[in-house]
Amino acid sequence: MKKPASKQPMKKLAVKAKAKTSVKTSGKTGKRPAAKLDAVTLEVIRNALPAVANEMAADLQRTSYNMMIYEVRDFCTALIDPQGELISQNVGGVSHFVADLGVIITDGMKRYGAKGFKPGDVIITNHQAVAGQHLNNVVIYSPYFYKGELLMFTMVRAHWIDIGGMSTGFGAGPQVADPWFEGLQLDQLKIYNSGVLDDTLYRLIKDNIRFPESSLGDMKSQMAACRLAARRMDELFDKYGRETILRAINTIFDETERKCRNVVQALPDGVYEASASIDDDGVVKGEPVPIHVKVTIAGGGMTIDLSGCSLERKAAINSRTLAGARVAYKALTGPLDPVNEGSFRALDIIIPEGSIMMARFPAPMAGWSAIVPTVVDTIVAALAKAMPEKVPAGHHGLLGGAVVFFGLHPKTKKRFVVQSLEGGGWGGRPFEDGESGTVSVCQGDVRNGSIEGIELKCPVVVEKRGFRTDSCGAGKYRGGLGIDMQVRNLVEGHWNFEQTRRTKCPPWGLWDGTPGDTGSYLLRLPKETDFKETAGARLPVPVGASAIVRTGGGGGWGNPLERETEKVRHDVREELISSDAARELYGVVIGKDLTIDEAATSKLRKEMQSKTNHTKGD
Numbered sequence: 001m002k003k004p005a006s007k008q009p010m011k012k013l014a015v016k017a018k019a020k021t022s023v024k025t026s027g028k029t030g031k032r033p034a035a036k037l038d039a040v041t042l043e044v045i046r047n048a049l050p051a052v053a054n055e056m057a058a059d060l061q062r063t064s065y066n067m068m069i070y071e072v073r074d075f076c077t078a079l080i081d082p083q084g085e086l087i088s089q090n091v092g093g094v095s096h097f098v099a100d101l102g103v104i105i106t107d108g109m110k111r112y113g114a115k116g117f118k119p120g121d122v123i124i125t126n127h128q129a130v131a132g133q134h135l136n137n138v139v140i141y142s143p144y145f146y147k148g149e150l151l152m153f154t155m156v157r158a159h160w161i162d163i164g165g166m167s168t169g170f171g172a173g174p175q176v177a178d179p180w181f182e183g184l185q186l187d188q189l190k191i192y193n194s195g196v197l198d199d200t201l202y203r204l205i206k207d208n209i210r211f212p213e214s215s216l217g218d219m220k221s222q223m224a225a226c227r228l229a230a231r232r233m234d235e236l237f238d239k240y241g242r243e244t245i246l247r248a249i250n251t252i253f254d255e256t257e258r259k260c261r262n263v264v265q266a267l268p269d270g271v272y273e274a275s276a277s278i279d280d281d282g283v284v285k286g287e288p289v290p291i292h293v294k295v296t297i298a299g300g301g302m303t304i305d306l307s308g309c310s311l312e313r314k315a316a317i318n319s320r321t322l323a324g325a326r327v328a329y330k331a332l333t334g335p336l337d338p339v340n341e342g343s344f345r346a347l348d349i350i351i352p353e354g355s356i357m358m359a360r361f362p363a364p365m366a367g368w369s370a371i372v373p374t375v376v377d378t379i380v381a382a383l384a385k386a387m388p389e390k391v392p393a394g395h396h397g398l399l400g401g402a403v404v405f406f407g408l409h410p411k412t413k414k415r416f417v418v419q420s421l422e423g424g425g426w427g428g429r430p431f432e433d434g435e436s437g438t439v440s441v442c443q444g445d446v447r448n449g450s451i452e453g454i455e456l457k458c459p460v461v462v463e464k465r466g467f468r469t470d471s472c473g474a475g476k477y478r479g480g481l482g483i484d485m486q487v488r489n490l491v492e493g494h495w496n497f498e499q500t501r502r503t504k505c506p507p508w509g510l511w512d513g514t515p516g517d518t519g520s521y522l523l524r525l526p527k528e529t530d531f532k533e534t535a536g537a538r539l540p541v542p543v544g545a546s547a548i549v550r551t552g553g554g555g556g557w558g559n560p561l562e563r564e565t566e567k568v569r570h571d572v573r574e575e576l577i578s579s580d581a582a583r584e585l586y587g588v589v590i591g592k593d594l595t596i597d598e599a600a601t602s603k604l605r606k607e608m609q610s611k612t613n614h615t616k617g618d
Helices: 039-063 102-112 199-207 212-240 242-265 323-333 372-382 451-457 565-573 579-586 598-617
Strands: 075-080 086-089 122-125 137-146 149-159 189-193 270-278 289-298 301-305 347-350 401-408 415-422 460-467 483-489 493-497 520-524 536-541 546-550
Touching: 039 075, 039 086, 039 149, 039 212, 039 242, 075 212, 102 122, 102 137, 102 149, 122 212, 137 212, 149 212, 149 242, 189 199, 199 212, 212 242, 242 301, 242 323, 270 372, 289 372, 301 323, 323 347, 323 372, 401 483, 401 546, 415 451, 415 483, 451 460, 493 520, 565 579
Parallel strands: 301 347
Antiparallel strands: 075 086, 075 149, 122 137, 122 189, 137 149, 270 289, 289 301, 401 415, 401 493, 460 483, 483 546, 493 536, 520 546
C-alpha cells in the first residue's frame, strides 16, 4: 500500500433532497409494538425471513432469460421496511447491491407518500441520483400490505444485459461522459399501477433496448419473485400475527447490532488508517485515483471515514454508495451471519458530498464498481494491526475480468452478447493460502459463466480457462491465483476491454508477504502471432480474433522463507508457481525430477534471511 500523492480537501455539502444517502449515517431506529415472543418463535422467524429472500432468489434464477442472472447470479433479493431498513437479503446476494436498497425505498416514500402505494403496484428504477450505480442494475420493487396496512416492500435488483445507450454487457465503461450516453434512466416509475400495466412505459423500454426479450423477461422474473415473497409473508403474518412478527424483526435487529458491537469491543480503541490507489480513471491517463480510509474504534462503535478518497471524476468511475464501508464492516464483524439493518447500526460512515464515493448527479457512473473492492480491501488493511489474527493480505481488488463480446449473428440475424465474470486471487490468510479464481469481496455468490453455456449460446470458442502460474504473492501462506480466460470469436463483433488497473498498487502482502500480480486484457488478430495488451470499449474485431481476459492474484501473508518446503514443492508440481519462483521467493531448490535439494535449500534460505535481516537493520 502507498500513500496518495496528495490529499485534496473536501468540502462537506448538504445532501440534496433527491438523494437520501446521508453524509453521515448511524443506525438508529424506531421501536416496534410490544407483543409476546418466545425463544422458539423468534428463531423460527429469524430463519424464515432470509428463507423468503432465498426463495425469491431461486425463483428469479429459474425463470430469468439472462446468463448474468441465472448463471452468474449478479442480483440480490430483499425485504425492506417503509423506513428503508433492511429486514432480510438472500444468502450470497451481491454484497454491494444491498447497501443501497434502503435509500431507494425512502426516496420512493418521499415521492409517492405512504398512501401513494397500492396493492398491485410495481415500481422500476435505476436512477443514479439516489443510489448511484451503472444503469444496468435495475430495481423492481412492490409494496406489501397486510390487512390493508403497508408493512414492507419486496425488492429485486438485477443486472440487465442492456438498458439502451452504450450499456451492452457490464456497462459503458469509464469514457462515458454522462448518464444519458449510458442508457435509459428510470426514476421511480410505476410499470404496474394497481395491477394494471402501463403499456406506454412498457413500449418505451422495449423500443430502446437491444435485447427486449431478455431484459423484459428478466423484469417479469423480478416481478414474479416479488409476488412470491408477498405470498410467503402472508403465510407468516397469518400464522404468527402482526405484532409478533414486527417485534421479532426489532429483536433480530437489536441482537445483530449487539453481536457486531461485541466483535468491535474486543479490538483496541484507536484510529487506524491505510491508503491505496488505482492507476488512473480511464480518461486522464497516468493520474492516480487516491483511496484513503480512516477507521476509528471507540467502545464497540466504529466510524469509517472516506473523506480522504478522490474527489468525483469526469470519468465514469464515480458512485453514490455506502457499499465500501458497509461491506467491509460486515466482513469484519459477522461475515457468515444473515444481513439485516442491525448489521450496520453500530457503524457510522463519513463520506462528503462530491467524493468519488458520494458523487453528485449527473456525474457519470457507468463504471461505478471499479474501485469499491479496493476501498473494502483498504478498510480491512487499516485494521491489520488491530486484528492481525484475522486480516488477510490484499485480494485482486477488482470485480473480476469482464468477458464481453457482442455482435449480430450472420446466420440467425439476431444480436448476441457473451458475458462472464472471471475471478482472481484472494490474499493469503493468517492460517492458510488465499482462494484462487474467486470474485471480489463485494460480490457474494457471483460466479463465472460456464464454458458449455457460453459456447452453446454464442458464436465463440473458449480456448483456455486456467490459473496463471506465478500470479500469486509469496508468503508463509501464499495468495490465490488469477485466471487466464482465452476466447476466440467465430464471427465479427465487438470486444469490451474495460478493467481498472492497479499496476502501481498491486494486491499487497502482509507481514513480509509479497504483492500479487495484476490483471489486464490481451488481443491477437487473425494474422498476428503475439497477444498485445489493449483496452477500450466496443473494439471492432474480425472473425478469428482471440482475446485473453487476465485477472490478478492475491498478496502473500507472512515471510515466504517460513513456508513449508513440501507446500512449495506441491505448488511447483501443480504448476501454481514455477521452479524459479520457488528458488527466488521461497528459497527452495527443486530439481527437474521435482525433488527438493535439502542441503541447497537450507543454505539458500539462510543467505536470504541474512540479507532480509540486514536490510531491516538498515
